[in-house]
Amino acid sequence: MTTASLARFAAELRFEDIPTPVVRRAEDLLVDWFGSAIAGHGTRPVETIAAFARAMGPAEGASEVLVGRGTSSPYFAAMVNAAASHVAEQDDVHNGSVFHPATVVFPVALAWAQALGASGQQLLTAAVAGYEVGIRVGEFLGRSHYKVFHTTGTAGTLAAAATAGHLLGLDAVRMQHAFGSAGTQAAGLWEFLRTAADSKQLHTAHAAAAGLMAASLARDGFTGAAQILEGSQGMAAGMSSDADARKLTDGLGTRWALAETSFKYHASCRHTHPAADALLAVMQAHDLRADDIAEVQTQVHQGAIDVLGPVVDPATVHQSKFSMGTVLALVARFGQAGLAEFDAHFRDDATRAFHDRVRMALDAEVDAAYPRRWIGKVTVRTRDGRVLEGRVDEPKGDPGNTLSRDEITAKALRLAAFSGGASEAEMRDAIGALWRVADAAKVGRLLGAQA
Amino acid sequence: MTTASLARFAAELRFEDIPTPVVRRAEDLLVDWFGSAIAGHGTRPVETIAAFARAMGPAEGASEVLVGRGTSSPYFAAMVNAAASHVAEQDDVHNGSVFHPATVVFPVALAWAQALGASGQQLLTAAVAGYEVGIRVGEFLGRSHYKVFHTTGTAGTLAAAATAGHLLGLDAVRMQHAFGSAGTQAAGLWEFLRTAADSKQLHTAHAAAAGLMAASLARDGFTGAAQILEGSQGMAAGMSSDADARKLTDGLGTRWALAETSFKYHASCRHTHPAADALLAVMQAHDLRADDIAEVQTQVHQGAIDVLGPVVDPATVHQSKFSMGTVLALVARFGQAGLAEFDAHFRDDATRAFHDRVRMALDAEVDAAYPRRWIGKVTVRTRDGRVLEGRVDEPKGDPGNTLSRDEITAKALRLAAFSGGASEAEMRDAIGALWRVADAAKVGRLLGAQA
Secondary structure (H helix, E strand, O other), rough: HHHHHHHHHHOOOOOOHHOHHHHHHHHHHHHHHHHHHOOOOOOHHHHHHHHHHHHHHOOOOEEEOOOOEEEEEEHHHHHHHHHHHOOOOOOOOEEEOOOHHHHHHHEEEEHHHHHHHHHHHHHHHHHEEEHHHHHHHHHHHEEEEEEEEHHHHHHHHHHHHHHHHHOOOOOOHHHHHHHHHHHOOOEEEHHHHOOOOHHHHHHHHHHHHHHHHHHHHHOOOOOOOOOOOOOOOHHHEEEEOOOOHHHOOOOOOOOHHHHHHHHHEEEEEOOHHHHHHHHHHHHHHHOOOOHEEEEEEEOOOOHHHHHHHOOOOOOOOHOOOOOOOHHHHHHHOOOOOOOHHHHOOOOOOOHHHHHEEEEEOOOHHOOOOOOOOOEEEEEEEEHHHHHHHEEEEOOOOOOHHHOOOHHHHHHHHHHHHHHHHOOHHHHHHHHHHOHHHOOOOOOOOOOOOOO | OOHHHHHHHHHHHOOOOHHHHHHHHHHHHHHHHHHHHHHHOOHHHHHHHHHHHHHHHOOOOOEEEOOOEEOOOOOHHHHHHHHHHHOOOOOEEEEEOEEOOOHHHHHHHHHHHHHHOOOHHHHHHHHHHHHHHHHHHHHHHHHHHHHHEOHHHHHHHHHHHHHHHHOOOOOHHHHHHHHHHHHHHOOOHHHHHHHHOOHHHHHHHHHHHHHHHHHHHHOOOOOOOOOHHHHHOOOOOOOOOOOOHHHHHHOOOOHHHHHHOOOOOOOOOOOHHHHHHHHHHHHHHHOOHHHHEEEEEEEEEEHHHHHHHHOOOOOEEEEEHOOOOHHHHHHHHHHHHHHHHHHHOOOOHHHHHHHHEEEEEEEHHHHHHOOOOOOOOEEEOOOOOOOOEEEEEEOOOEEEOOOOOHHHHHHHHHHHHHHOOOOOOHHHHHHHHHHHHHOOOOOOOOOOOOO
């Protein structure tokens, strides 16, 4: 009955049922997603998928393709926007499910809302349905699944189906069919990491497109498996060895998993974020500049050492995002480690020199708290001989240390400026409209035609 | 190196490399597939997918959609034709891989050949590449995979990518990227069987579309995992426990797996076919009519008893395809158990009466030979008291007892007549063109616009 219960929840959720703070957080996540989508402009994998959509789809349609400023059918608009919003690695993440919800939920919500002339409240409600479903499916599939499968691709297909199905007005029965058709298309393998291939964007594009298709087919009477998640030949049977069906319905309607989702503030590996924020804290408290610092020791969990330890001499921007030394250097020099800082400064002399002054050490307290809490601790020795301690109990962007709306806006503006995907004026207009989306009778176009 | 070797084979195969009997068999399979595709006309799951393609795709394009007589982009034409050719359950099957190649290979081959203006020899070569790849991937994934996954959906995605990639002229490196992008989208779960949902057609639609997309992206420089099949986070790691990498390259270029593929002659469960053919043999040898027969005992393998045994009083057409009594009744009365015979006569009084005169018994010789050989044995008692034995060593359609071109043509005509998807004159024209496809400088349209 678990797939059925989850489908009923996704179908029957009403805007009025969602607590106001959760609605506000959904708006935060929407604006944050919009910045990530614009950040995909001009990147090779995204442009390749966008070209495929133009070749195979209609010349224009009711839904906006944010990179390239075209329009298409909801299917291709969702496909391209989903690819675009997962390339800068700045989109949101839910820690417990290791699932990136925004990149598969909002492209589908925007595409159908624009095509249907839906209201902003309908868009937000559909997005909440997508988050609640996708996060629970990710938690259900568990750690054994994540070892081989990219949960954002697999659970993401269900999240996309829930989002699309809600906007299409599916009842509980048809939503369950949509889940069946989504789950039987769910895919995404980590193997691409070995050769740094482009699959990550294909996974989100596929999840959004396949989930949207599943919901459309269900609306028109196409049937799917009734128990695609927990059935004996379903997703868990085929792709997990530690699935726990109770997680599918955990706190439905009372626990809002959307509100547990974290923003990514720095454009680097999440394992660097606690230390980066702790360093910022100590620099702020003692009014330090980068040049004042002789040495930084970060006290970290074992996982950080496993992932970041091998990166001793980062040669590319991508690799430097996994270098604790480079990340702390950028944070110390510029106050943030964003796409622009990485691109322009990841191997400046000054960055390299600071990089060489950073060390990592295993810390019992930090390691014991992980992964429930990501504590950041640093010990800084200054050139004038002081030894100073910095600490954060949650890295910036986690629910207990979330971004303000000004910070979310600023992050989106930075991403657009970096990619060149939209002017600052265009971004301010679009973001302004998104902050007011709950009042919109119809979700309109976010950007104009190509400038 | 196995994915790499398989990709190189698919990229570099030349028409001249393929033995003439294999080319002729490929033509046989192409005509047989065409009949199955037309058989999908008017069925609800196929029409629903076709409507989705019309809503999300271009109004017209360079590739033919066989059901509904429209055109679209190669992507949607392949998607709809793949759905259409897997609904009548009359499309071909490769026994060793339990994989249905035609339904995922030929839709992609036809769509790209028409869009590119490719020759018939190019279409056939691409199809052979698709068969050789898909069958080996199915054999590689093994029995553990097939227990949960619909191999035609998963291995089929690779087969579609090989077919599309060959027509697009991918070199070995790009073909390997195409395999990476295909494998990371490969999906299809058996869970839908439990509630007889529509997913089977979605699986073939998805495999064809995702494989085609993977090849298009690879042409444009999009990269995929290098070892998506055998890598430690690849398909086998995630979806099989008995994968054998040697099977991926078994006899590449010398063993032609395409020629091992079986045609389905009767429109019923394959477990009924050996007995049906043995009954036909004994009726032909002794010039018997159905009314002459007092009793039939079929000597079968245990698997047939497991699958067919529970079906004692078939209530629907679909169920009656799993009833040994009904199938033998139709064969005895009409000489074949095709879609039309099932639809019109599955519960006639005469069919029911014959049904009640059929029994199954386990046979040691038949059981020992299975699944390598599907031997059919029947003992018939006539009303005038004779006891007659019938036997076939391979059911009709298997490579050692294959269909003649007249039989393949007749089967396609029957399927079209049943579905109403094309007139007999149209079918004869199209089939005539397909028998001569190896001489075609360009693959043209097979059917006219809607009659």
